[in-house]
Amino acid sequence: MKTRSFLLLAVAMTMAACSGADSEKDYRIIDNTIVFDVPERIEGQQSVLGLRTEPLDTVRVGFIGLGMRGPGAVSRFTYLEGVQIKALCDLLPDRVASAQKILADRGLPEAAGYSGEEGWKELCERDDIDLVYICTGWQLHVPMAVYAMQHGKHVAVEVPAATSVAECWQLVDVAEQTQRHCMMLENCVYDFFELTALNMAQHGLFGEIEHVEGGYIHNLDEFWDQYQGNWRLAFNQTHRGDVYATHGLGPACQILDIHRGDRMTRLVAMDTKSINGAATAEKLMGAETFANGDHTVTMIATERQRSILLQHNVYTPRPYSREYQVTGTEGFANKYPVEGFAFRPDNLDPDAVPDHENLNEHSFVSDEVRQQLMEMYKHPIAKDIEELAKKVGGHGGMDFIMDYRLIYCLRNGLPLDQDVYDAAEWSCIGELSAASIENGSMPVEFPDFTRGDWNKTKGYRHAVAE
């Protein structure tokens, strides 16, 4: 190792040791770049890229975590065909009882109930469950997902699937060892606008996609004290970086064919001072410090020299936004604050001298054209289920489309729309961005969770039964 790198490594280790919650970091600094270790695939462990498993006529499900998010999932599942809800689990017994009522109200039989700190283990150990659906706080996702897969279950786990790079590897390794599906429940890739834009991109309307933006801008003031045991604010209190990146990153990765022909190679991140976050934590927890900046920005480069811009801000009074924007050589899509598409003004007179004062040439297509495009390029998977999805709901229907696709793929033995590598790639941003920020916005190399297979699949596609 060069002397300079060695010195930087020593500095990094000291900084890491001083930087707060996690005293052990799994990275080295090589030539001014942070590099996370990529563990060897152990013998007998096989890739789960394109994993197909035995088709399940009926998918028997157990839910863990019945707080703000979980009961909605239970309710949505009562509208799905080919599903049996076998078990419900929460730390708190009264939450299990409330979820049982959802089943009763829909005329369904009572499910087995589990509660307490370790009730979820008994749920995972049952032999009449195919899928464990996890809606607990972030730090319980990986222990629960790993245990479920090790007990032969497929796993669906809320966002982010993991809270560190090491946890991401755990998910990948256990999915590969057990050959079970592990899908992160990233619902925003099923939003009608994002799905339509993806379909338009796949039909070439935007030309070559060069840049995508995404984010999570959501003032959580009214929610902080609702998270059971204060898990969310407590996590942010000790973690810098974009700790909730997947809603913005998921749609970006699908449209850029990440690990299906391109891959994220490096990022840099920076954050602002924590003013509102710190004040909230002082008020609610008596905290004297707060690690997470009020606004965090992350820039990502890909192998094919395309870029992604991510933003995270859950503290300041801004309107909700996932910042979704797609920039291509031939067109542009934008979701917030108004949905719109723009294309080359090919109806301009090519012989006329361009009027540089006329900025209208570069504006969005009319509302009428936008609506026609939204209809014409409605994604086939949204077409299939749109009416029921809008009736059942869940963020306007996207949550139901997600659940419907999960069950459809499991029943047909198809690869899921999101695999464990997506879960790892989208979730690792938390620790990678923190590492960048803690080292003066130093570039961070992405670990290749596919271990070299990122270019084997050509293009992102939703699987469909023959």
Ligand SMILES: NC(=O)c1ccc[n+]([C@@H]2O[C@H](COP(=O)([O-])OP(=O)(O)OC[C@H]3O[C@@H](n4cnc5c(N)ncnc54)[C@H](O)[C@@H]3O)[C@@H](O)[C@H]2O)c1
């Ligand atoms: N995709 C989305 O749009 C979306 C929206 C909201 C939340 N989420 C995600 O859903 C997850 C849950 O968030 P929430 O808002 O419902 O939080 P919450 O605090 O309301 O719910 C968490 C639940 O887990 C339970 N729990 C804690 N320890 C447990 C244990 N040992 N065994 C079983 N249950 C246990 C708690 O009692 C609580 O009911 C988080 O990962 C969050 O990021 C996703």
